[in-house]
Amino acid sequence: MPxxxxxPYDDQNIFAKILRGEIPNSTVYEDDHVLAFEDIxxxxxxxxxxxxKGAYVSWDDFSANGSDAEIAAFIRAVGHIAREAGLTExxxxxxxxxxxxxxxxVPHLHVHIFAGRPLGPMLVR
Ligand code: AMP
Numbered sequence: 001m002p003x004x005x006x007x008p009y010d011d012q013n014i015f016a017k018i019l020r021g022e023i024p025n026s027t028v029y030e031d032d033h034v035l036a037f038e039d040i041x042x043x044x045x046x047x048x049x050x051x052x053k054g055a056y057v058s059w060d061d062f063s064a065n066g067s068d069a070e071i072a073a074f075i076r077a078v079g080h081i082a083r084e085a086g087l088t089e090x091x092x093x094x095x096x097x098x099x100x101x102x103x104x105x106v107p108h109l110h111v112h113i114f115a116g117r118p119l120g121p122m123l124v125r
Pocket of ligand 1: 038040042
C-alpha cells in the first residue's frame, strides 16, 4: 500500500528497524549518515537501496529538512556505491518514489539503484 509522504515520520517502519539492527539486511555500504543494502525483492540483477540514517519520510522531507552534511553525504554515497559496483560505464538508474502517486511503500527516504541489464523505458505506460 502506498503511503502518505506528508505524514510525520513513523519510527516503526521497516527501514527504521533495519537502522536499529532489529531486522537483518545485506549491507553494501555504510558511513556516518548513510546505509545501503540489497533490496529484498530485486527488480534487476543489481538492486540496492540507499537510505539516510536520519529520520526522513521522503525526498521532499529530506530536501527541506536534512542538514547540508546529511544531503552531501547521501548524494556522494549514491555515486560512490555505483562507481564501486562498476555501474558507470554500462549505466544504471536511480529512482526515488515519493508519496501516493509514485507508490512509495516504505515511509523512510530511499533511492533505488537498478542496473545489470538494459532497463528499458523510463516508466510503464
Ligand atoms: P518503494 O516502493 O519505493 O517504497 O520501495 C520499497 C522497497 O523496499 C521495495 O523494493 C521492497 O522490495 C524493499 N524492501 C522492503 N522490505 C525490505 C527489507 N526488509 N530489506 C530490503 N528491502 C526491503
